Amino acid sequence: VLKIGTILHLSRFETVPVTYVENGSSRQFPGFSWLIRQVCSARDRLLTYKTARRFASNGGILISDRFPIRQIKRADSPNASIQMTNEKKDHWLVKRLINLELKYYHQILPPELLIVLKLDPMIALQRKQEEGVLERSKEFWECDWEDTTAHVVDASQSKEEVLSQVMRLVWSKL
Secondary structure, X not given: OHHHHHHOOOOOHHHOOHHXXXXXXXXXXXXHHHHHHXXXXXXXXXXXXXXXXXXXXXXXXXXXXXXXXXOOOOOOOOHHHHHOOOHHHHOHHHHHHHHHHHHHHHOOOOXXXXXXXXXXXXXXXXXXXXXXXXXXXXXXXXXXXXXXXXXXXXXXXXXXXXXXXXXXXXXXXX
């Protein structure tokens, strides 16, 4: 349904800007299609997580990118509950969709090993020029990882050095 809405330009979620979170009280309701997309993304992430956990439980080693972690609010996290601060937040369907999204994310447990590749946002933007890179990079850059189990690796180093540090961390957990 969401794909059909996108093709026919009936869905507004495509036009919700990355800066939506930071617009304060001037936030506009992004539309039910956007909320449904957030719930569908959360459900897909949960299903992927369950598949990955089964694989790991059977002795597999899994490396996952963009894992939902509570310190990061912009990427791969419950967006609806964070962003819905306008008058629609009290609507029964909006409440239901927010709760459903939260339910899916709460079932995803923290990873056994969390490695954060920390990179200056301006360098990240030079390496990958696409929408949202700067904002996501800033959030990782500004996050205080001190009281977490995360292993922070300086990603401004050479690719070989970053890979070497990551491999040492992975091998130390095996």
